[in-house]
Amino acid sequence: MARVELKQVSKSFGSTDVIRDVSLSIEEGEFAVFVGPSGCGKSTLLRMIAGLEETSGGEIFIGGDDVTDAEPADRGVAMVFQSYALYPHMTVADNMSFGLRMAHRPKEEIASKVGRAAKILQLEEYLQRKPAQLSGGQRQRVAIGRAIVRDPKVFLFDEPLSNLDAELRVQMRVELAKLHRVLGNTMIYVTHDQTEALTMADRIVVLRSGRIEQIGTPQDLYQDPDNAFVAGFIGSPRMNFLTAIVQAGGRLAFGGQEMDSPAQTPLEPGRKLQLGLRPEHLDQDKGVDLEAKVEFVEAMGSTAYVHATLATGETIIAERRSSQPRTGDKIILHFAPASARLFGEDGQRIR
Amino acid sequence: MTANSLHQTGQAARTRTRPGRSRRAEARVAVLFLLPAILLVLVFRIFPLFWGFGISLTSATSTDPGQFIGAGNYLRALDDPNFRSAMANAVVVLLSVPIFVTIPMLLAILIHQGVPGRTFFRSVYFFPAILSSVIIGSIFSVVLSFNGNLNALLSIAGISGVDWLGHSATALPVTLAIQCWSTFGMGVLIFLAGLSTVSKEMVEAARLDGAKMWQIWWHVIIPELRPIIEFSTVITTIGLLTSMFGLIYVLTGGGPGTATTVPEYLIWAAQGKLNRPAYAAAVSMVLFFMTSILAWLQIRILSRNANI
Numbered sequence: 001m002a003r004v005e006l007k008q009v010s011k012s013f014g015s016t017d018v019i020r021d022v023s024l025s026i027e028e029g030e031f032a033v034f035v036g037p038s039g040c041g042k043s044t045l046l047r048m049i050a051g052l053e054e055t056s057g058g059e060i061f062i063g064g065d066d067v068t069d070a071e072p073a074d075r076g077v078a079m080v081f082q083s084y085a086l087y088p089h090m091t092v093a094d095n096m097s098f099g100l101r102m103a104h105r106p107k108e109e110i111a112s113k114v115g116r117a118a119k120i121l122q123l124e125e126y127l128q129r130k131p132a133q134l135s136g137g138q139r140q141r142v143a144i145g146r147a148i149v150r151d152p153k154v155f156l157f158d159e160p161l162s163n164l165d166a167e168l169r170v171q172m173r174v175e176l177a178k179l180h181r182v183l184g185n186t187m188i189y190v191t192h193d194q195t196e197a198l199t200m201a202d203r204i205v206v207l208r209s210g211r212i213e214q215i216g217t218p219q220d221l222y223q224d225p226d227n228a229f230v231a232g233f234i235g236s237p238r239m240n241f242l243t244a245i246v247q248a249g250g251r252l253a254f255g256g257q258e259m260d261s262p263a264q265t266p267l268e269p270g271r272k273l274q275l276g277l278r279p280e281h282l283d284q285d286k287g288v289d290l291e292a293k294v295e296f297v298e299a300m301g302s303t304a305y306v307h308a309t310l311a312t313g314e315t316i317i318a319e320r321r322s323s324q325p326r327t328g329d330k331i332i333l334h335f336a337p338a339s340a341r342l343f344g345e346d347g348q349r350i351r
Numbered sequence: 352m353t354a355n356s357l358h359q360t361g362q363a364a365r366t367r368t369r370p371g372r373s374r375r376a377e378a379r380v381a382v383l384f385l386l387p388a389i390l391l392v393l394v395f396r397i398f399p400l401f402w403g404f405g406i407s408l409t410s411a412t413s414t415d416p417g418q419f420i421g422a423g424n425y426l427r428a429l430d431d432p433n434f435r436s437a438m439a440n441a442v443v444v445l446l447s448v449p450i451f452v453t454i455p456m457l458l459a460i461l462i463h464q465g466v467p468g469r470t471f472f473r474s475v476y477f478f479p480a481i482l483s484s485v486i487i488g489s490i491f492s493v494v495l496s497f498n499g500n501l502n503a504l505l506s507i508a509g510i511s512g513v514d515w516l517g518h519s520a521t522a523l524p525v526t527l528a529i530q531c532w533s534t535f536g537m538g539v540l541i542f543l544a545g546l547s548t549v550s551k552e553m554v555e556a557a558r559l560d561g562a563k564m565w566q567i568w569w570h571v572i573i574p575e576l577r578p579i580i581e582f583s584t585v586i587t588t589i590g591l592l593t594s595m596f597g598l599i600y601v602l603t604g605g606g607p608g609t610a611t612t613v614p615e616y617l618i619w620a621a622q623g624k625l626n627r628p629a630y631a632a633a634v635s636m637v638l639f640f641m642t643s644i645l646a647w648l649q650i651r652i653l654s655r656n657a658n659i
Contacts, residue, residue, distance in 0.1 A: 099560030150559075
């Protein structure tokens with residue numbers, strides 16, 4: 001178990017900056033998730049912590065030790081890859097014990113460590129099989145087992161569930177969360193899937209273009225996003241953004257409706273803003289009403305996502321739990337003014 | 352509703368018949384594409400094989416079809432000192448196969464590792480592979496002759512000259528070394544292609560597991576290259592047994608004595624020099640049998656490992 005600290009870390013490939021000035025500390029035993037769209041640098045950042053990518057600038061500390069220039073094996077980290085990266089010609093047991101065997105550890109130690117990991121991951125009956133004889137989920141467990149056997153200070157996961165089917169992904173998500181509780185190690189997990197981030201993380205780090213957009217608990221990011229990017233990235237379906245114009249007296253005009261600004265900050269009349277409304281907040285019985293024409297309904301069983309257009313021509317997605325309107329219907333969407341989030345034209349949150 | 356479902360069944364029936372018809376058409380096209388190759392193999396490989404086997408059972412010469420003598424030519428081969436030394440030389444040649452496979456593998460590993468100037472080395476290594484064996488033979492007969500460049504170089508260092516190609520102890524190893532030089536570029540390319548398929552993440556996992564560079568090569572990468580190693584072994588073996596004639600003809604003419612006479616060369620000598628086509632056919636059958644068994648054994652090993 002150890003704290004991971006990044007101090008003004010940067011990485012560039014030639015003239016392209018992939019990670020820019022990232023500072024971050026992950027507490028001992030914390031489950032941190034790096035999330036962001038593809039190309040945001042989340043995997044690169046993880047690989048820099050692992051030592052698989054050199055750090056162009058800044059410092060990395062693991063458990064208080066400066067590991068910026070240390071070899072991957074000397075950092076006390078273990079990594080689980082998206083492709084599992086198992087050694088195909090070795091049995092499950094040999095895969096898990098590879099590191100210990102290369103370090104010429106005593107046989108008893110190897111057997112007990114492999115046995116423990118196999119027990120935690122329920123792999124005992126597969127120890128003599130080759131990876132090709134296992135299912136995707138079992139292979140992923142072997143990869144995790146290989147990491148456990150190393151007894152690392154920090155576990156690193158690089159999109160470990162991306163190659164699994166939807167059902168297995170949900171199952172493995174739960175198993176990983178349990179594993180974190182059992183082992184208690186610091187874990188850093190990279191994903192592009194915000195659902196994985198929300199369900200597993202103690203804290204989420206949202207990255208875009210090599211910069212941290214926001215760090216916080218899943219609830220922080222969902223309830224109180226710092227900017228329109230985070231607000232749009234966290235939550236599914238994504239937040240609706242409507243153009244709002246500040247009127248005299250601090251009221252906001254948007255989507256053919258007016259309301260008092262939900263923000264404390266005084267706003268000058270005529271300013272153009274973005275009003276963020278989450279689909280699930282548009283299913284209230286009372287509150288501000290928005291008239292909309294239904295264009296399309298995505299029925300999901302218990303709920304439906306209604307795609308509709310407002311008087312201004314803007315499209316909006318609203319969740320409906322009780323009634324399911326039909327295409328062409330005129331409906332009134334209600335929302336509580338406090339659930340609206342306000343952003344400037346630059347995307348920064350106005351509180 | 353009923354009409355609709357009827358319509359659907361009709362459609363399903365139609366789509367059911369269509370694959371059958373198109374499959375037949377596809378099979379016809381496939382046969383057409385395969386036919387030229389099958390004909391070529393039949394006319395130029397299978398038929399001559401049986402023809403040759405027929406001739407090997409006779410006492411034919413180039414002018415006389417001869418008589419059926421059964422296994423006479425084969426029995427004669429057993430008593431022929433030339434045949435026996437050709438077989439002994441073939442064993443030496445086969446023993447050198449591991450060297451022919453290992454050298455390109457090591458060089459490919461170095462190039463893959465990213466030594467400086469890797470693109471330069473890659474093209475330079477391949478260069479001899481595009482030269483004809485006659486050209487290579489001519490170059491080396493000049494370089495390696497008793498008054499040649501190599502001995503001149505050695506004399507500067509005070510080492511007395513060796514008749515590399517004229518001495519029975521050195522002729523075959525030197526010929527093999529030249530063959531190796533002229534073919535290893537292809538091996539390097541094959542191994543480089545194999546190395547490019549080794550998963551980067553797997554190597555990184557091994558690095559994180561604390562394996563040292565040589566341990567990664569020995570325990571992770573070379574086992575992954577096993578199919579390539581086996582493929583390279585099969586084609587090298589066949590190549591050594593069946594494609595060294597040109598080089599031997601130009602360099603040593605099978606000599607001194609029979610020091611570089613391999614079965615392939617003996618076939619030519621029996622046919623072209625001694626006018627004994629039936630005997631040549633018998634030796635050819637032996638060589639064919641040898642190559643087939645070796646290739647079969649190696650392919651068996653190869654396909655067994657493919658199932659892992």
